[in-house]
Amino acid sequence: MTKQLCVMLVAAEASGDDRGAGLAQALRRRLGDGVRFVGVGGERMAAEGVVSPFDISQLSILGLLEGLLAYRRVMARVEDTVALAVREKPDVVVLIDSWGFTLRVAQRLRKLDPKLPLVKYVAPQVWATRPGRAKTLAAAVDHLLSIHVFDAPYFEAEGLPTTFVGNSALTIDFSVADGDRLRRRLGVRQDAPLLLVLPGSRPGEISRILPPFAEAVAILKAARPDLEVVIPAAPTVAEAVKAQAGAWAHVVEGESAKLDAMKAATVALACSGTVTTELALAGVPMVVGYRLGALTHAILKHLIRTPYITLFNIAAKAFVAPELVQDDCNGPALAREISKRLDDPELRRRQAQAQSEALVTMGRGGPNPSEAAADAVLKLLAERKA
Template sequence: MTKPLCVMLVAAEASGDDRGAGLARALRRRLGDGVRFVGVGGARMAAEGVQSPFDISQLSILGLLEGLLAYRRVMARVEDTVALAAREKPDVVVLIDSWGFTLRVAQRLRKLDPKLPLVKYVAPQVWATRPGRAKTLAASVDHLLSIHVFDAPYFEAEGLPTTFVGNSALTLDFSGADGERLRRELGVALEAPLLLVLPGSRPGEISRILPPFADAVAILKASHPDLAVVIPAAPTVADTVKAQASGWAHIVEGERGKLDAMKAATVALACSGTVTTEVAMAGIPMVVGYRLGNLTHAILKHLIRTPYITLFNIAAKDFVAPELVQDDCNGPALAREVAKRLDDPELRRRQVEAQAAALLKMGRGGPDPSEAAADAVLTLLAKPA
């Protein structure tokens, strides 16, 4: 009897956990009992049979200083991941996003077994900053699965074969989402304005971004007394969000609650990240806010080569959604931009149309990324060594 293909999936954050789970499902659809999974991930990957040796919240790190302070812990988790590979002897390893962690894992695995196929899923954004990472990645893995149409030239120039698979956020299915259901469950009138607040999925984001978002909400509630506020809390930070925001917002959990909240919203106030694409997919106008540690920001502002931080703004080459970053990410400024959209239906309509046009440039309507990623992994394994 042929032994099952062993696929190791490594994800260190919520978005990577989602991509890893999707890839596992796609591979199982093709191979059935002919595949087994090992690796590192969160709850979604666990539901697909990936039993992580540690809680990935330990790796949810934002900023240079925070990264330095967590260095020993991160390196210990790198060693745990490599030890898992040494024990399970996978046929291929797919390293999902999380640049610093997955790069170190890749480099250690390369030394452990130079013939082990290594796939990176989600490229570092070298078109925005630190282009040297393309060369570093090319020396560390065998293949790149890219989620942006503009990634490939940077990595192929360094000799790294690259397959564009698309962004899973662009295939988010809202067919079962029901904004009215959420409003009924929360006791929010159907005609009342509803602000969706998305403060991030990392502890560092919550500590830096939730306070100015809370200040903005307080200002908005003073001028819009019928305003309802909903926060879909990511599993990695749900307890912290509940402790800090339950007094001024409805907190919802789970995928259904998140999608319902996105469809129910009038306007969103969102932390920069994957969630901005998801909100745009829901057809909701948004204001984007973000804060880094002062040291990290001081260094990065000299390295960033694009004026935008939101992917659909990058695709549009325009501030389709306003971005308030660092010192500009404060209560009064955020409230002012949100209020403009709460008070002006025409502005909301124009922004939603512009967001939708940008999503098309990003690849909306293309093949399912998980299916494309599964095809790419199996094609790589089929090639002679």
């Protein structure tokens, strides 16, 4: 009887939870009952059989100061994760995104069992800041699964084998999304302008970014009484979003509702992150806003090597979508940029087209990420066995 393969998947944020679930599904398609999963994740990975020893919202940390304050808690969760690996004895560990947390897990596992195959899924953005992380990662893991076509040279130069698998955000199937369905469900007129607000999936993002977003909405609604506002809330912050925004926005939950909302939207106001790629794929023109803690921003502004924070802007080497960062991320400035797009259908059309073209540069139309990641993991295991 063939031994069942044990795969440990570790994700600490909503986007990583999505990738982990997709990878689990792809591996199960190949191996059926010949694989079992253990690890750390959220709701989507739980649906694939990953029973997490703790709630990953404990690891949703933004900024240096918040990271310092949470250090003991994070290290305790690192130990919990390592203990799970010791108990379950996985054949391979896949560490998804979340640089600080997953690096510490990798380093601990490497010391405990140098022969255990470790795979990092999603590279740190060394092309934007802190290139020394490439060498650090190369010493900690055996293989990198990259979501950007421009990642590989930085890591291969440090001796880390890298496989480009593509960005799962580029493969979302919007054919099943229905904007009219969302409008009917919420009682929103079909012809009413709809602003989609996406303030992030970490508690720190909600506390820093939702207030200026709320101020922008108040300014917009004062001038446009017919403007409808929808917030698709990530599971990690849904209750906080409802408490802070339930009085002025329709708050919806779940992946299906999020995709419907994206198809229904006239314009979006989005926190920088994976969601901007999803919006671009849905054809939604957007304004991007972001705020960090003052200390984090003061340090990072001397380290960042790109003028852009949005991936499709980086790919296009242009501000295809406007980015209002730090002090510029304030209610009046955000409202002005959104107003321009609400008032000008041609501007919306041009921006949506430019966003779409940038996605091609990012690798849209390439391999299915989950399938490619599954192939890479199984190939690594086959090479180790040989």
